[in-house]
Amino acid sequence: MKIEQIYDKSLAHGSYAIESDGKVALVDPGRDITPYVDFANANNAKIVAVFETHPHADFASSHIEFKEKYGAVIYVNPKVGVSYEFTPMVHNDEVKIGKVVFKALFTPGHSPDHNSYLVLDENGNEKAVFTGDSLFVGDVGRPDLREGVGNIQVSKKELAGMMYRTIHDVFAELEDDVLVYPAHGAGSLCGKNMSDDLFSTIGREKESNWAFQLKDEPTFIESYLEGQSFIPKYFPYDVDLNRKGAEPMEAAVERVPRLNSTDQMEKNVIIIDTREQEAFKKSHVAGSLNVMSKDGDKFETWLGAIVDPGEAFYLVAADKESLERDIRRSAKIGYENHIKGAVVFDHGNASTDKLNLEDFSAHPEKYTIIDIRNRTEVEGGKIFEGAVNIPLPELRERSSEVPQGKPVVVHCAGGYRSAAGSSILEKNVKGLKIYDLSEAVKTFQEA
Template sequence: MNIQHFYDDALAQGSFAIESNGEVALVDPSRDIKPYIDFADKHNAKIVAVFETHPHADFISSHLELKEKLGVDIYINEKVGVSYDFENMNHGDEVKVGDVTFRALFTPGHSPDHNSYLLIDEDGKQHGVFTGDSLFVGDVGRPDLREGAGNIQVSKKELAGMMFDTINDVFSNLDDNTVVYPAHGPGSLCGKNMSSDLTSTIAKEKSDNWAFHIKDKGEFVEAFLDGQKFIPKYFPNSVEVNRKGAQTLDEAVKSVKREKGIEIPADAIVIDARDGESFRSGHVKGAINIQNGEKDKFETWLGSIVGPNEKFYLVAENEEKLDFAIYRAAKIGYEGNIISGVVDPKNTSEKESDLNLDDFKSNPDHYTIIDIRNASEVEGGKFFDNAINIPLPDLREKFDEIPKDKPVVVHCAGGYRSAAGASILSKLKENTEVYDLSEAVKEFQ
């Protein structure tokens, strides 16, 4: 048996390929199928099964493309209410792949239709459990993402109660040495206190994970619901796309119109994916700067700032980087939102002014300071006592709440998000100067 963990740092999302005796099963595959095909080829094996734990909110799965191109069977709980042909997996149902067995465990709590899959090896021992978004390393999957989304409508309080039962009636009964393979790691918005470790064991989670320690259900629900992070705008849409099954990635990316040297309409939403320096030196008026470096969380912030029903132009510095930005937009199902991908648009006369850092340090009260970190981050302490907290995902909607009587300085925790925040607030420039504190924020922490 061979197990490969595929991890997407940008989305903090993990998927798995399991090979046994020439057959491969995938668990929660991301939208790009190439890595899984390469894995199967490396082991001279055939992909025969995809196990979906639930309809994911934070990324688009490739399960339907794998079925259409390779003829694989999709295994999922019927409660999901999918629009494609599938094999139902209820609690205790088993499927053999090669010489190993996958046993479905019904584990609601993050969602009301969630399965985990217990991997039983050739000797009949519990090797590992693919927990999806139910059990993470050091945490459990948040219960508030499915209110108003999905086939089954359940309140977050009800889901929190379900998670208590899942922890105590399902995961606590697994063998201590069973490996825990979750679908997410630190940085994912599907949990709040994940460990930096990407895998664990049931014994370690019983010891270290807070969810195993609270034995009163009411106390558990209260602790579980407290302090959850914001919900990106694109999450409910991704749930629906995954329930229906997505278009193939290649077709999705190729369907996006590409243009060069055009003039973008003045009233359009423009996402400029270039680096901060290039953006500041000249951009389309009103453009939002969501930088698309290899390690940047472009997908998350695109889907947090722009709603799933909004159309936008996507700007990049060259065709290669434009293709990369389109590819990343497609990972969250936003390829259809792109009016056109544009290289070298004509109307890039807007420039950003540099903040006089010495004056800001000496006279912070002369500025309106906007802290765009999440509320949970601000609870840990402000960097500036007089800062106004408006989280980045809310900034476009709360634009009118920004005072206009002083220059505005925007900051986040490290400098990446503030570029987007300052560009959103640049519409204030007709009356008020807007500055991005950028990485200089570290001097004030």
């Protein structure tokens, strides 16, 4: 048996390809099928199965494409309530792939329809468990993403109780040397305290994961519910998309209209400009929002946090290569159908003034400071006393709350989000100078 972890850093998403005796099973594959097909080809194997732990909220899965193109059987818990053909797996159900056995473990808590999959090797030994969003390295999947969403309506408190029993009645019963392969790592919004490590063992989690340490259910539930981060707008949309099944990525990307010039963009449609902030501030189409796309960032998350599901938008990039990349990144969360047109930036009619850092440092009271970090970040400590906190995901809707009378300085924690935040206020707030503190915020943090 060979296990390959395929990790998408921008989404902090871990998926898996497992090969045995010339057959490949996939667990929670992302929208782009390329790495899974490459793995199968490299091992002279055939993709025969896709195991879905649950309908994911943060990315679009390719399970339907593997079924239609490769004849793979989709295995999922029947509680998901899908609209495609599948083979149901409930607690303790088993299926053999090659020489290994996949055993379903019902592990609700993050969602009410969640399976994990325990793999038994050819000798019947417990080898690895693919835990989806139930058990992470150092954490467990948050319980508040499925309130009012999906096939089953459950409160987050009910889900918290389910997670307590999942941890202590299911995972705690596994052998200590069983490898733990989760669907997410640090940086994912599906948990709140994940380790940077991308895999673990049951024994290590029993010793160090907070969820195993809390033996009292009410205490567990209270700790579990507090301190969760915001929920991006696209999360409920992706849950429903994955229950139905996304269409093949290549065909969907191909249909996105490519424009020849920014002049072809219609008015009153949101524009997402993915260029570096320096280039954006120098020249951009008036009203554009600067959601940067570069290696190591969270473009997909912030696109889906700022743009409502179903809201049409234009996509603007620095060059053709970047444009094609960003169309594909949009498709990873199922947003390619919302792109009204994609275009390489050729000219703009607006620019953004640069903040006089010396004046701001000496006289911060002359400015209205807008802190667009998440509430949990602000609770950990303010960078500027008197700053008004309006988290970035809420900024488009709450721009009217920005006080009048002073120029505005927007900051986040490192400079990435403030590029988007300042461009939102530049579009929505009239009569005020809007400045981006950008990466200079680090200087003030150190101070």
